[in-house]
Structures are given as C-alpha cells and as structure tokens.
Amino acid sequence: MRGRRAISNWVLLLLALHAIVILAGFFAPYDPAEQDRKSPYLPPMQIHFVDAQRHFHARPFVYPLRLREGAFDQYEENTARHLPLRFFVQGARYQLLGLVPIRMHLFGAENERVYLLGSDSYGRDQLSRFLYGGQVSLFAGLLGAGMTLLLGSSVGAIAGYYGGWRDDLLMRLAELFLALPWLYLLFALRAFLPLAVNPLQAFFLIIAVLGAVGWARPARLVRGVVMSAKERDFVRAARGFGATGGYLLRRHILPQTLSVLFTQVAILVPQFVLAEMTLSFLGLGVPDPVPSWGNLLSSLQQYSVLVSYWWMYLPALIMVPFFLGYLGLGSRLQEQGEPYKIGK
Amino acid sequence: MRYFLRRLVHAVFLLVGVSVLAFVFTVLAPGNYFDEMRLNPQIAPETIDALRTQYEVNRPLPIRYAHWVGSVLRGDMGFSFAYNSPVAPLLLVRARNTLLLTVTAMLLSWGLALPVGIWSAVHQGRMSDRLLSWGTAALMVIPDLALALGFLILAVKSGWFPTGGMVSLHFEDLSFLGRVRDLLLHMALPTAALVLSVLPLLVRHVRAAVSEVLDAPFLLAAEGHGIPPRTLLYRYALPAAANPLISLFGFSIGTLLSGSLLVEVVMSWPGLGPFLLEAILARDLYVVIGGVLLSTFFLVGGNFLADLLLYWADPRIRTETSS
Numbered sequence: 045m046r047g048r049r050a051i052s053n054w055v056l057l058l059l060a061l062h063a064i065v066i067l068a069g070f071f072a073p074y075d076p077a078e079q080d081r082k083s084p085y086l087p088p089m090q091i092h093f094v095d096a097q098r099h100f101h102a103r104p105f106v107y108p109l110r111l112r113e114g115a116f117d118q119y120e121e122n123t124a125r126h127l128p129l130r131f132f133v134q135g136a137r138y139q140l141l142g143l144v145p146i147r148m149h150l151f152g153a154e155n156e157r158v159y160l161l162g163s164d165s166y167g168r169d170q171l172s173r174f175l176y177g178g179q180v181s182l183f184a185g186l187l188g189a190g191m192t193l194l195l196g197s198s199v200g201a202i203a204g205y206y207g208g209w210r211d212d213l214l215m216r217l218a219e220l221f222l223a224l225p226w227l228y229l230l231f232a233l234r235a236f237l238p239l240a241v242n243p244l245q246a247f248f249l250i251i252a253v254l255g256a257v258g259w260a261r262p263a264r265l266v267r268g269v270v271m272s273a274k275e276r277d278f279v280r281a282a283r284g285f286g287a288t289g290g291y292l293l294r295r296h297i298l299p300q301t302l303s304v305l306f307t308q309v310a311i312l313v314p315q316f317v318l319a320e321m322t323l324s325f326l327g328l329g330v331p332d333p334v335p336s337w338g339n340l341l342s343s344l345q346q347y348s349v350l351v352s353y354w355w356m357y358l359p360a361l362i363m364v365p366f367f368l369g370y371l372g373l374g375s376r377l378q379e380q381g382e383p384y385k386i387g388k
Numbered sequence: 389m390r391y392f393l394r395r396l397v398h399a400v401f402l403l404v405g406v407s408v409l410a411f412v413f414t415v416l417a418p419g420n421y422f423d424e425m426r427l428n429p430q431i432a433p434e435t436i437d438a439l440r441t442q443y444e445v446n447r448p449l450p451i452r453y454a455h456w457v458g459s460v461l462r463g464d465m466g467f468s469f470a471y472n473s474p475v476a477p478l479l480l481v482r483a484r485n486t487l488l489l490t491v492t493a494m495l496l497s498w499g500l501a502l503p504v505g506i507w508s509a510v511h512q513g514r515m516s517d518r519l520l521s522w523g524t525a526a527l528m529v530i531p532d533l534a535l536a537l538g539f540l541i542l543a544v545k546s547g548w549f550p551t552g553g554m555v556s557l558h559f560e561d562l563s564f565l566g567r568v569r570d571l572l573l574h575m576a577l578p579t580a581a582l583v584l585s586v587l588p589l590l591v592r593h594v595r596a597a598v599s600e601v602l603d604a605p606f607l608l609a610a611e612g613h614g615i616p617p618r619t620l621l622y623r624y625a626l627p628a629a630a631n632p633l634i635s636l637f638g639f640s641i642g643t644l645l646s647g648s649l650l651v652e653v654v655m656s657w658p659g660l661g662p663f664l665l666e667a668i669l670a671r672d673l674y675v676v677i678g679g680v681l682l683s684t685f686f687l688v689g690g691n692f693l694a695d696l697l698l699y700w701a702d703p704r705i706r707t708e709t710s711s
Binding site: 219220223224225226232233234235236321344345354364368371 | 402405406409410413525528529530531532533534537538540541544545551641642643645646647649650653654664665667668669671673676677679680683684687688
C-alpha cells in the first residue's frame with residue numbers, strides 16, 4: 045500500500061511540474077523571444093519585502109537595476125525606485141494550450157521588465173525562456189519515449205510472439221543498437237541527417253532520432269514478457285478457440301506488458317530530455333530563437349559568460365526537480381515490478 | 389575455449405554489423421562534404437568533380453564499402469575530407485586521450501563504488517546507509533551536463549584548476565614530474581565529472597547485488613556454522629555477488645564513453661568528443677564512421693573482457709560450456 049501511495053505522490057509532483065511548463069505562457073512574464081537590447085546579461089533581481097529604509101511591504105517588490113558607475117556590464121540595485129510585483133497582469137499575447145489567445149500573466153511589473161533569473165545576451169528573460177524551453181525539452185522527451193516504446197513494443201511483440209527467424213533477425217539488429225554507446229549512436233544518427241533545419245523540423249528530427257536510438261532495450265524487455273505471456277493458460281485457451289495472432293496480441297498479451305512499459309516511460313523520459321539537451325547544447329538540436337533547456341545552457345560554452353555571468357547556469361539547477369520526479373517514480377515503479385523486494 | 393571463440397565471433401559480428409549500418413545511413417544522408425564546397429565560388433566545379441571521383445562518392449555503396457573495409461585492413465580507416473589525410477592516425481591520437489580519461493574514471497569510480505556499496509549493504513538500514521542512498525539519489529538527479537558545467541564554473545571561479553585542454557602551453561618545457569602534475573591537474577575536473585556521473589548508479593547496483601546475497605539462505609547456513617563475519621563477507625558473499633557486477637562493468641563502459649563525449653566537449657578535452665562533433669558539422673563522413681566504430685570497438689572489447697572475467701568468476705558458465 046505504501047508503495048502505491050508513493051507512486052501517486054510522484055505522479056502528482058510530475059503533473060504539477062508539467063502543468064507549469066505546459067502553461068508556460070501564463071507563468072512566464074514575457075515572450076521568450078522578446079529582446080531588450082539595452083539590458084544584456086542582467087543579473088537576477090531579488091524579490092524584497094523590506095526596503096532600504098527598513099519599511100515592510102506586504103506586496104513583494106524588486107529594485108530596478110542600473111549600470112554601476114564606470115562599468116559597462118556591472119549592475120547594481122537602484123534603491124531609489126520600487127518596482128512592485130503585480131499579479132495576474134496583462135502582458136504579451138500568447139496562446140494558452142495553443143488554442144485560447146489571452147494576455148494574462150501570473151506576475152509582472154508596470155512599465156519595466158522584471159528578470160527573476162536574469163537576462164541573456166539579447167536581454168531576453170531567462171525565466172520565460174526556461175519555461176518555454178521546458179515545453180521543447182520535455183515534449184521531446186515524452187514524444188521520443190512514446191516513439192521508442194511504440195517501435196520497441198511492436199518489434200518486441202513480433203519477435204517474442206512469432207519467434208523463429210523473425211526473432212533472430214530483430215534481436216540481432218537490437219544487439220547492434222545496444223552495442224553502441226548511446227551518445228555516439230545519437231551523434232551518428234544526427235550526423236546523417238540535415239544540419240541546417242528550422243526549429244520545428246529540428247524538434248521532430250530529434251524525436252525521430254531518439255526513437256531510433258532507444259527502441260532496442262524496450263524491445264528486448266517486451267519480447268521477454270510476450271514470450272512468457274503467450275504460454276500462459278488463458279492465452280493458450282484463447283488460441284485453442286481459434287483466436288488469431290493479432291487478436292491474441294492485442295487482447296491478451298500486450299496488456300501484460302503495460303507495467304513494463306510504464307516503468308520504461310519513467311526511465312526513458314529523463315534520459316531523452318537529457319539527450320535533447322545535449323544535442324541542443326552542442327548546436328545539433330533546436331536552434332536559437334526557440335529556447336530549449338539545452339541551448340539555454342549553450343552560452344556557457346563561452347569563457348566570458350562562464351566568468352562573469354554565473355546566473356546563466358541557474359536553468360541547470362531549476363530543472364533538477366523534473367529529473368527528481370522521474371527518478372523517484374521510476375525507482376518506485378521498478379520496486380513495484382519486483383514485489384519480493386518491497387520492504388527491503 | 390569454445391566459449392571464448394563464441395564470444396569473439398560475436399564481437400566481430402557486432403563490429404561488422406555496426407559498420408554496415410553506418411554505411412547504409414550514409415547513403416540516406418542528404419548532403420555531403422562536397423556540397424558545401426560547391427558554395428565556394430573559388431573552387432571550380434571541375435575540381436569538385438575530380439575530388440568526388442577521387443573519393444568515390446559517386447560509386448555504388450557496396451563498392452565503397454568494400455574499399456573502405458580494405459582501407460580499414462590497411463590501417464587507414466578511410467580518408468578524411470577535411471584533414472586531407474587517412475582517418476586512423478587522426479582518430480588514434482584522440483582515442484588515446486579519450487581512453488586516458490575514461491579508463492581513469494572507470495578505475496576511480498569502481499574503486500569507490502565497490503567499498504562504498506559493500507559497506508552500505510553490510511550496514512543496511514542504518515543511518516549511514518540511508519544518508520548514502522540520499523547522497524546517490526541527489527547525484528543521480530543532477531544532469532551530466534549540469535555537473536560538467538558546474539565543475540567548469542568552479543574551475544573558473546576558484547582558479548585552482550585549468551579551464552580546459554589537456555596540457556598547458558609550456559608543457560614541453562616542463563620536467564617529467566612537472567608534466568605529470570600538469571596533466572593530472574588538467575585531468576582532475578573532467579575525471580571528477582565523469583566519476584560522479586556514473587558513481588551513484590554503480591554504488592546502488594553494488595549495494596543491491598551484495599545485499600541480495602547477504603540475505604540468501606546459504607549465507608545464513610554458513611553463519612550458523614559459526615564462520616566469522618569477515619570471512620563470511622569476503623569468501624562467501626562477494627564471489628556470489630560478482631556475477632551481476634561484472635555484467636555491470638561491461639555496461640558501465642558504454643555509459644562512461646558516452647559521458648566522456650559530453651564532458652570532453654564541455655571541458656575542451658582533445659578527445660573523440662570534440663573531434664566527432666567537428667566532423668559531424670563538416671560532414672566528414674569517414675571520420676564519423678571511424679569514431680562511431682572505434683567507440684563500438686571499445687565497448688565490445690570491454691564487454692568481451694567482462695565475459696572473460698565472468699568465465700573466471702562464475703563456475704556455472706564453465707560447466708555450462710564444457711557439457
């Protein structure tokens with residue numbers, strides 16, 4: 045029982061995190077591509093409740109930043125002015141869930157832009173870019189995992205159910221894919237695809253590559269389950285009554301692979317998000333105007349950014365809860381899959 | 389003996405399969421190195437056509453594959469368009485650097501994971517064990533990329549470590565000891581990033597494998613016979629737990645090679661990673677194929693080693709093959 049509740053807790057955490065990313069338009073104060081060329085590499089603004097005169101304010105506020113005297117990239121807080129945070133403000137137009145055009149944002153400030161995670165070289169808001177980037181990265185992971193499992197379970201089902209030469213052929217092929225270190229495989233597949241692509245193409249390209257890279261392991265797992273499932277008595281009985289192969293697979297055998305597949309989702313999604321990040325970080329994935337978690341970090345490849353603008357690293361830290369959620373769910377599901385280990 | 393042969397044939401088969409696969413993908417690939425050349429008005433179309441003929445880009449695939457296999461057997465591994473040189477010498481220097489990193493990381497991570505995992509399994513459920521499992525979980529949720537970048541920021545901010553490369557500019561002028569020190573300093577951060585990225589997984593597996601054996605009936609029986617705990621652990625439990633760990637050893641090679649690719653690019657370590665990336669961006673196909681094949685070779689070689697170890701460690705396999 046404890047295990048089940050833990051699973052639903054992890055699922056709730058993940059749902060909440062994904063909701064934030066899916067509703068990025070609402071939670072992000074600005075459009076991710078909107079530039080503010082006058083304030084490049086602004087450090088994160090701190091949220092204050094107590095001002096410089098030690099007065100308490102119920103409404104949180106930030107101090108606008110201004111260039112430090114004599115410096116060209118050093119900012120300091122301008123304590124002369126308050127920038128109170130307003131909630132549910134009207135701002136840039138966006139499509140909620142890609143359908144409803146609205147302008148409401150969770151927070152913002154009047155007249156001036158607030159940068160809670162700082163800004164990048166074009167003065168784009170890093171928080172907004174992180175949230176929108178999550179849409180790209182997480183959906184690349186989710187769709188990639190979906191592709192992989194679809195491919196893997198069909199291959200596994202065919203190999204496991206029909207056996208014989210089909211099994212031999214498919215499993216030898218799977219071994220080939222497993223013989224490569226996955227990042228090399230990812231690179232190799234990416235190398236043989238067009239380099240200059242627009243963001244949408246890049247996104248689908250990545251999903252296709254992820255699907256092609258990952259199918260072998262789930263295929264082997266599904267094959268194992270199918271092989272044992274097809275010998276179970278009720279399946280044999282159904283076959284005795286004249287059920288066709290397709291019907292047996294659909295109705296009796298594949299449902300038995302579901303728990304394996306769920307566990308695989310929890311394991312694969314974070315791996316694929318990482319893969320997308322790696323590709324985009326290296327400039328092989330989603331290109332710049334569209335944010336993704338990978339290309340958000342790619343500015344850190346420049347020495348000057350690394351030295352002077354540490355907040356460009358913050359996205360790497362705030363994505364950790366997503367990985368935590370998937371890791372927690374994955375290990376719980378694995379325990380569930382091996383009931384004799386529960387309670388250890 | 390037949391066991392070894394079978395594993396060896398299997399390994400060779402895998403390598404050939406991967407190379408065929410890589411070649412098939414090259415046909416499907418849109419664009420190649422010479423298409424980029426066409427954009428350059430200073431290169432005459434005749435020159436490009438001549439180059440295309442020289443490098444047999446227009447020939448059918450089976451012939452190109454056959455020629456490439458011949459070139460592998462001669463020790464060239466094809467020709468790099470961008471470097472205008474055989475691939476093998478270029479690749480081997482980088483591969484050596486990659487291996488330096490991965491082998492060190494491998495030794496360190498296993499050297500740490502074994503004692504820590506065993507200790508954790510023996511002290512199962514105690515406070516220290518629980519703290520440790522929290523620690524490994526925390527390390528696991530930090531993405532490799534974030535870990536490597538974090539180390540880089542540490543290097544920049546603290547100034548204790550060099551921020552990239554493999555040796556300093558004045559490396560040639562240093563004494564032998566100075567060179568070793570310089571190399572070690574440069575290796576420290578990439579190795580640390582690699583070790584930390586595989587360590588949590590290894591510790592968890594070691595702990596799981598050992599704790600499973602510790603609960604096994606035969607160990608309880610041995611304990612009942614009054615065998616001291618130390619002997620029990622080293623002579624009875626560990627050999628029995630070796631089997632899954634040796635398989636994990638093979639698996640960890642792949643993880644380390646992949647991790648190394650990323651860490652090398654981030655920390656500008658002159659290994660296969662940056663080289664391969666550059667080749668992908670320049671469409672230097674034979675370099676890409678060579679790099680991928682070499683990494684497969686390392687992985688397959690590592691797994692072969694794991695198989696040999698398994699044969700030595702697990703008597704069940706020996707009896708299975710002799711019968």
